[in-house]
Amino acid sequence: MNNFSKITYLTAVWLLALSASAVAEETNSEKLPSVSPQFGIQYTTEGSGFESLGSLDAFVPVFQTNGKNVTFVQGRLFLDNDSEMGGHVLFGHRIYNPEKDQVVGTYIAYDGRDTEENYFKQLGFGFESLSKVDFRANAYLPLGDSRQQVGNSINTGTAVFSGNSVFAQQLRSFELGLHGIDAEVGTKLARLGSGDLRAYAGGYYFSAGGKEAFGWKTRLEARPTNFVGVNLSLQHDALFDTKAVVSVGVNFPGSGAKRGTKQNQNWARMGSFVERRTTIAVTNDTQLGLSAALTNPATGNAWNIIYVADTGNSNGTVESPYGFDKFSQALEDAKGKPGSLIYVRSNINENTLPAFEIPNLTEVASSLTRRTIDTRELGIVGLPFADLDVFSTTIQGDFTLKSNTILNGFTVNGTVLGQNISDVDIINNTIQDGEGINLTNATGKVNITNNTILNSQANAIIISNDSGNAEVAIQDNQINNSFGGVQVRAFDDAKVNSNITGNTIQDTSLAGIGVEFNQNSQGNVNIADNTISNVVLDELSDGIYVELFDNASADNISINNNTVSDTTGRGISIANFAENIGINLAITGNTVNRSDAEGIGVEGINGTTGVSNNTVKDTLSEGISLQQINGTATISNNTVENAAGSGISVTDSVDNTNLAITANTVDETDAQGIAVEGINGTTTISNNTVKNALDEAINLTNATGTVDITNNTVSDNQGNGIAINNDSGDTEIAIQDNQISNSLGVTTAVSENTQVAIANNQITNDLNGTVIDLSGTATASAQISNNTITGFNSGVFVAAGDVSDVDNLDITNNQITGLLDNLSQGVTVQVFDDAKVNSNITGNTIQDTSLAGIGVEFNQNSQGNVNIADNTISNVVLDELSDGIYVELFDNASADNISINNNTVSDTTGRGISIANFAENIGINLAITGNTVDTTGAEGIAVEGINGTTEVSNNTVTNGSSKGIGLTNNTGKVDITNNIVTDNQGNGIAVNNDSGNAEIAIKDNQISDNQNGAVIDLSGTATASAEITNNTITGADNGVFVTLADDSQLDNVDITANFIDETFLAGIGVEFNQNSQGNVNIANNEISNVEFDEFSDGIYIELFDSAATDGISILTNTITNTTGRGISVGNFAENTETNVEITGNNIDTTDAQGIGVEGVNGTTTIINNEINNAVDQGIYVEDQTGSENITGNTVTNTRELE
Known part of the structure; x- marks a missing residue:
């Protein structure tokens, strides 16, 4: 109110x-x-x-x-x-x-x-x-x-065409x-x-x-x-x-x-x-009527539709169209009313219009297209006669567009031309036998949609601009049998945004789709959902290409969901030869089949590159190739099959590139599955599946920066599963959680500063499990850990040469299982030239190898330290060189520290643990401690040529076919302590030297059921001092046996506090031969059950040839049950001043003399001994020269002293 x-x-x-x-x-x-x-x-x-x-x-x-x-x-x-x-x-x-x-x-x-x-x-x-x-x-x-x-509503379901206008039914409400x-x-x-x-x-x-x-x-x-x-x-x-x-x-x-x-x-x-x-x-x-004339929202003016029909003969209205013979009048009407639509209807086939030039702001449309118009009032409205059976109208000759024009639904026998125009639509036409669509400097909105272009003598569609801004849409066109497909070219300062989608292009000689930017031009590109096939001429006949030159730029290039097949060039090619930055490239969801060059090739992008979810098959070159990529590049979720080159290749990208190659499937390549060369930055290769490559599955060459290779599945490749070869730059490499089978394993070869981590991989039936090859001036650290390696020649192989320096090589917690049919070895480290390697090999489980379980070698002038600990090694079976663990030095190589600790070694046909120094060096510190060695074909533990400090302690050595612990030509300090040595077919503990000087200690060992218990054998020019103390020795030929020959010299040997039981030949025996000499102290030992023959003495010392000794002391020993003498000293050598003291010993039950001394030519002192139950004399002295002191002895149940 x-x-x-x-x-x-x-x-x-x-x-x-x-x-x-x-x-x-x-x-x-x-x-x-x-x-x-x-x-x-x-x-x-x-x-x-x-x-x-x-x-x-x-x-x-x-x-x-x-x-x-x-x-x-x-x-x-x-x-x-x-x-x-x-x-x-x-x-x-x-x-x-x-x-x-x-x-x-x-x-x-x-x-x-x-x-x-x-x-x-x-x-x-x-x-x-x-x-x-x-x-x-x-x-x-x-x-x-x-x-x-009170109201006014329009019936949106019905449009009324009258005259040259279109109306809506209008419902008015009244009170x-x-x-x-x-x-x-x-x-x-x-x-x-x-x-x-x-x-x-x-x-x-x-x-x-x-x-x-x-x-x-x-x-x-x-x-x-x-x-x-x-x-x-x-x-x-x-x-x-x-x-x-x-x-x-x-x-x-x-x-x-x-x-x-x-x-x-x-x-x-x-x-x-x-x-x-x-x-x-x-x-x-209410009252029903007609609205005002409906308006075109694009122009804001009422629609003006000029009707032309082959049956028309009047004024161009819907009720009375122009005839074809008055088509020129329709064009004149359109000139007078910009924004007009000329609507042409052919009721019979083969109606023809002459070539004409469309006026500005005009659309020419055929009713064949079921044309609709957009109205501000009703939205989309269908034009009349759309449901009638009508035919195409042919334009004979070239057709020329003007600005703001539309050509819709015609057959053009010629070329559609436009120059210096803007805002044009070419839709629903058939264009044939000319040069397709050729537009020059077409700016504004350019729409080329749903056309069929046949037999074009040039590119079917070409747009070439050197100025202005253009939004180009080329979509849903059919192109057949033309010299070229679609080409958009920008020059000078032109800006062109291209949207090329849904086209079908086949049988062309030049590229299916090409976009070029030149000089200072710029724009964006979207090429999507096209089908391109049979692009055949030469190596430049690409399915799709985008190229930039000079100073041109493109912010965004998107190549998505296209299908490209049978090209003599690349399937998809993106090349930036311009000096620009910041390109965002996405190549996604495409299918490329049978390209003679790369399936997808990208060059020179220096922004963000994404290649994902593509399928590439049957290429005669690389499947996916990226070259000179800077910035960020991602290659993910692609499938590449049957490529004559590499499946995925990235090369020459040295300027801080972040590269991710993830979740791809590569199958059947003639070269590498994935190849990366010449890249610097961060490289991630993860979650890929690579199989059936004729070369490496994953290969990186000169990839510097950070390299992360994880969670890949690699199988059935003729080259390495993973290979890295770097001769320049600094690199951090992580190879983790990969599955590798039936390939050549993992190889890393570097000659510059490198950190390598190879961890948690599953490597099966490969020639080599993991190989690291260091050379040049490489300074490196390497961790090889928690891998499972089965069926190989080398489980883990590390080689360092030149002047490379590996400060920390960790090989830890790997599970390594070889094939006995192969020449397989578990872990091998070889160092050459002037290289330096510090090795830490721990916690590994190694079994079923034919060569060594673990081997470390130093050659030439190389050097390093070795720690081998907590490993479990079993079933190393081939020949006498098949050691559980070995460390060897040659030439001028050196190692400051070698530590072999807490390992378990069993079932080897060679040594359990072998340390051999064949080099000319001094100062090696060797510790072999806490190991368990069982069932070896050669020595349980063998050490040769160490010239510093040797410690062999707390080991358990059993069931060897040779010596339990054997040391040869080790000089310096030698400690063999607290070992358990049992059931070996050779000597329990043996020290053999023929040169140099050694301080030998054999202490606190438990030695049982071996050939001899503890043996020291000196010959040549060897000199030594020895201590054999507090050992428990049972079940041997000789409990303790010391022998000297040649010119060897034993300055002092103390054999004390040992417990010796059940020996055959002697409890303790010492022999001097040739020109050897030395002093002997045998004290506080407990010897029992020396039983074999009349020569089975509790203790004996013998000198032969020209051997000499300054003094022999046999003090406070306890000896029981011998079939020979209790104590026997025999000097059969040509010497003077041999002094013998036998004091305080307790001897019980001997089948020969309790104490027998022969040929002593110095001072003989036998005092305070207790002798009981000697079958022969209690004390027997023969051919004695010099003074004798035999006093205070107690002899019972024997013959009298003679």
């Missing part, structure tokens, strides 16, 4: 109230009956043409003659259920006839009503007669426009204020309380704008008091149907209130409210 009408209604009611009060005061003194003012409040339910509402009513007498007539004003203000207001102001006059008790009145009224959308007003007139029979008649006349529009009349007649039925009950019947007629309501109504009116009134009505008509309406009202001070003398009953009705319609009757109406 408008504010003016609200104020009007409220003011009218307020004035009525004031008037009522004033009139009431004026009539208080009158004696004749009068009419008093009153107010009413009323609620009425919904009725015909109105909503339910509540009202405030006022009745005010203005002029009256008491008892005769009254002129009054009646006002009403209401509010309906939609919160809309209305009301009326009514002026009436009533006359009372007392004789007939009849009231007759007339009125004129002004009504107003707000709806949600409009405001209606009307005049009302009425007549009433109230007596025994009541009659009322009312008329309602609208003021102003009684038909007012109608009805005019009409109503009348009723009625009478009193009965008294009701202090009032009455009346009944009425009548009819009505309302109409407006063709809407009519002609109906009947009935009404009951009950007034039980002067203050309360109730109305119930029922009405029916065709417009509003049947309505039941209830109205309840309350009046103050009461209807018909009167003052003065009593009057007849109808006098009270002089002050009642006039009975008429509550408010203006309003109904709704």
Whole structure:
């Protein structure tokens, strides 16, 4: 409701109230009956043409003659259920006839009503007669426009073509204020309380704008008091149907209130409210028509469609098109109305138009294309005749485009040309036998879509720009048998963004799709969902190529989901020869089959390169090749099969490149599966599957920076599973968690600074497990750990040469299982030239090798340290050189420290542990401690040529076919302590020297069931001092056996505190031969059960030839049960001044003399000995020269002393 009408209604009611009060005061003194003012409040339910509402009513007498007539004003203000207001102001006059008790009145009224959308007003007139029979008649006349529009909707499903325009069906909605009349007649039925009950019947007629309501109504009116009134009505008509309406009202001070003398009953009705319609009757109406001409949202103007048909002969409208012979007139019309569409329909085949030039801002379209147009009002609308059987229209000759033009749905026998144009569309055409589409400097939006191009003598589509900006869309075209496919070229300062998608291109000589940027041009490229096949001429006949030259740039190049097959060049080629940075390249989801060059080739990108989810098969070169890539490059989730070159190749990318080659599958390549060469930065090769390569599966050459090769699966390759060859640059290499089988293993060859970690790999049935080859000036550290290696020649092989330096070589916790049919070795470290290697070989499990389990070699001038610890080695089986562990030094090589600790070695046909120094060096510190060696074909532990400190301690050596512990020509300090040596077929512990000087200690060992227990054998020019102490020796030919020959010299030998039991030849035996010499101290030993023959002595010392000794001491030993002498000293040599002291010994039960001394030519002292149960003499001295002192001895149960 408008504010003016609200104020009007409220003011009218307020004035009525004031008037009522004033009139009431004026009539208080009158004696004749009068009419008093009153107010009413009323609620009425919904009725015909109105909503339910509540009202405030006022009745005010203005002029009256008491008892005769009254002129009054009646006002009403209401509010309906939609919160809309209305009301009326009514002026009436009533006359009372007392004789007939009849009231007759007339009125004129002004009504107003707000709806949600409009405001209606009307005049009302009425007549009433109230007596025994009541009659009322009312008329309602609208003021102003009684038909007012409330809505306007367009039918979006239907377009109407008329003339050269297109319209929409439009539905308009109206509200109608009805005019009409109503009348009723009625009478009193009965008294009701202090009032009455009346009944009425009548009819009505309302109409407006063709809407009519002609109906009947009935009404009951009950007034039980002067203050309360109730109305119930029922009405029916065709417009509003049947309505039941209830109205309840309350009046103050009461209807018909009167003052003065009593009057007849109808006098009270002089002050009642006039009975008429509550408010203006309003109904709704709709009207269907046409909208204004629909507009083209691209231009903002109404569509202008010029119709041409082969059957037309008139003015170019839809009703009467131009004929083909008047096509030029259609072009003239279009020139006059830019933005026009010339719509051509051919009802017969082979209709032809001559070559023509399309005007600016014009589209020429064939109805063959089922053309639609875009409208601002309805959206997309189909043009007429689209469902008819129509044919293509042929344009004979070259067709020339202008700016803002469209060619749609024609056959062009020639070339589509455009020069210096903008915003063109070439869609749904067949273009043949010319030079396809040739556009020069086509700027703005260039759309070439859904065309078929046949037999083009040049490129089927070529766009060449040297200025301006262009957005090029070339999509869903079919190109067959043309010299070239699609080419977009940018020169100078042109900017061209190319979107080339969904095209099918086959049988071309030049590239299927090519995009070039030259000089300072720039742009973006998207080439997607194209199918290209049979591009055949030479090595430059690529399926897809993008190239940049000079200073050109492209922010984004995207090559996605294309299918390329049978090319003599690359399948996909991206080459940046320009000086630029920041290119983002994505080559994703493509399929390339049968290319004579690389399947995918990329050169010179220096931004972000992504090659992913592509499938490349049957190439005559590399499957995927990246060259000179800088920045970030990712090659992932590709499948490459049957490539004549490498499956994936990355080369010459030396400027801080981050390369990731991940999750690819490479199968059947004639070269490497994955090859990386000349890259610097971070290289990650992970989660790839590579198989059936004729060369290495994964090969890196001069890949510097950080290299991470992880989680790859490599199988059935004729070269290495993984190979790294670096001769320059610093590198950190990690080769981890790979599965490698039926290949040549892992090879790393470097000559510069390198850190190598080879860990957690599974290597099966490979020629070599892991190989590291260091050369040049390489400074390296290497960790080879937690690998599982089975079936190989070399499980782990490390070679260092030149002046390389490996500060830390860790070979730890590997599981290595060889094949006995191969010449296999578990871990081998070889050092050459001037190289230096510190080796730490620990925690490995090695089995079933034919050569050594672990071997370390130093050659030439090499040097290093060795720690071999906590390894388990078993079943090393081939020949006598098949050692469990060996360390060897040759030439001038040196090793400061060699430590062989806590290893378990079993079942070898060679030595268990072998240390051999054949080099000319000094100062080696050797420790062989805590090892367990069982079942060897040669010595359990063998040491040769050590010239520093040798410690062999806490080892357990059993079941050897030769010596348990054998040391040969070891000089310096030699300690053999706390070992357990049992069941060996050779000597338990043997020290053999023929040169040099040694300090020998054999202490605290447990030696049992060996050939001899502890043996020292000196010959040549060897010199030594020896201590054989606190050993437990059982089950040997000789418990302790010391022999000297040639010119050897034993400055002092102490054989003390040993426990010796169950020997055959002697408990302790010492022999001097040739020119040897030395001093002997044998003390505090316990010797028992020396049993074989009469020569089986407890202790014997013998000198032969020219041998000599300054002194022999045999002190406080305990000897029992010998089949020979207890103690025997025999000097059969040519010498003088041999001094012998035999003191404090306890000898029991001997089959020969208790003590026998022969040929001593110096001082012989035999004192304080106890001899019991000697079968022969207790003490026997023969051929003695010099002084004798035989005193204090106790001899029992033997012959007397002689």
